[in-house]
Amino acid sequence: MDASEVVSAELGNRAPKVSVRGLSKIFGEGPGATVALQNIDLDIGEHSFVTLVGASGCGKSTLLRIVAGLEFHTEGEVVANDGPVTGPGADRAMVFQQYSLFPWLTVTENIRFSRKLAANRGDFTSAEVEAASGRADALLSLMGLDAAAKAFPNQLSGGMQQRVAIARALMPRPPILLMDEPFGALDAQTREVMHDLILYVFHLEKTTIVFVTHDVEEAIYLGQRVVVMAPRPGRIDSIHNVPLPAQRSQDMKLSPEFIQLKREIVGRIRETSGMKTDLEMLEKLRQRNV
Numbered sequence: 334m335d336a337s338e339v340v341s342a343e344l345g346n347r348a349p350k351v352s353v354r355g356l357s358k359i360f361g362e363g364p365g366a367t368v369a370l371q372n373i374d375l376d377i378g379e380h381s382f383v384t385l386v387g388a389s390g391c392g393k394s395t396l397l398r399i400v401a402g403l404e405f406h407t408e409g410e411v412v413a414n415d416g417p418v419t420g421p422g423a424d425r426a427m428v429f430q431q432y433s434l435f436p437w438l439t440v441t442e443n444i445r446f447s448r449k450l451a452a453n454r455g456d457f458t459s460a461e462v463e464a465a466s467g468r469a470d471a472l473l474s475l476m477g478l479d480a481a482a483k484a485f486p487n488q489l490s491g492g493m494q495q496r497v498a499i500a501r502a503l504m505p506r507p508p509i510l511l512m513d514e515p516f517g518a519l520d521a522q523t524r525e526v527m528h529d530l531i532l533y534v535f536h537l538e539k540t541t542i543v544f545v546t547h548d549v550e551e552a553i554y555l556g557q558r559v560v561v562m563a564p565r566p567g568r569i570d571s572i573h574n575v576p577l578p579a580q581r582s583q584d585m586k587l588s589p590e591f592i593q594l595k596r597e598i599v600g601r602i603r604e605t606s607g608m609k610t611d612l613e614m615l616e617k618l619r620q621r622n623v
């Protein structure tokens with residue numbers, strides 16, 4: 334099956350929430366230009382969880398930023414929630430690779446920020462604002478941040494700041510959640526808790542999630558489909574359906590299906606990343622040191 338057949342087979346009769354067609358992105362011009370993305374086709378159905386993996390520089394963040402409306406594409410078409418993407422929108426929340434909190438607001442104020450804006454615009458009744466503050470408190474607890482509610486971002490560790498950023502993104506119940514290596518800065522235990530938390534939110538709120546990671550195990554554990562991207566030029570190499578029950582549990586990571594898929598995906602990334610050349614370079618370095 335080629336990539337486009339896998340895409341349509343998986344979607345069934347669900348309408349795509351995100352549809353990318355013939356997408357290309359070139360940074361710069363002339364000989365110094367970088368083809369960050371070339372001819373990307375991808376449909377992501379409503380309430381589906383797609384993870385993107387691939388070597389550094391293969392265009393994962395660029396693709397996510399284009400869907401978020403933060404970057405313009407050079408060619409092709411991007412549709413989200415039935416409309417062409419022309420800029421950022423409240424229907425698409427993004428968690429960035431680097432922490433991105435408002436430094437002058439406390440943890441609680443950061444999480445409530447979007448609701449506060451909406452309340453100021455008069456979009457909510459006071460009862461709705463109250464319900465929203467209950468949600469903010471619940472997210473704060475879920476993220477293990479109760480004790481840090483009144484702290485400012487510069488008083489928090491990197492992992493804590495990232496958890497605040499995730500809570501803030503979840504606050505307005507976005508139909509589409511775009512996450513760029515959101516758990517990269519977390520320790521292994523917190524990361525496992527966050528995995529189960531994000532799956533819980535996914536099932537509860539029927540969110541559509543596009544999730545970028547370097548960690549193949551994380552990509553398989555969370556995703557219904559894993560999209561492997563390749564660099565130079567950035568493109569889709571292969572799409573893998575994850576043969577695990579919807580209700581995940583940590584022990585599934587030890588199952589033969591999981592291990593087999595991990596081996597396959599790691600193999601694709603290794604083959605497309607040019608890593609072999611790097612190892613040869615290291616060998617040369619070693620020889621020079623002797």
Ligand SMILES: Nc1ncnc2c1ncn2[C@@H]1O[C@H](COP(=O)(O)OP(=O)(O)OP(=O)(O)O)[C@@H](O)[C@H]1O
Pocket residue numbers: 360361367368369387388389390391392393394395396567
């Ligand atoms: N603003 C920019 N200007 C010029 N080139 C850029 C810009 N942003 C990204 N690129 C280039 O586009 C390519 C894809 O970058 P991108 O950040 O999307 O990769 P990535 O897959 O997210 O990598 P990583 O795994 O390291 O985060 C890279 O070659 C990068 O140098």
Ligand SMILES: [Mg+2]
Pocket residue numbers: 393394395430513
């Ligand atoms: Mg990136």
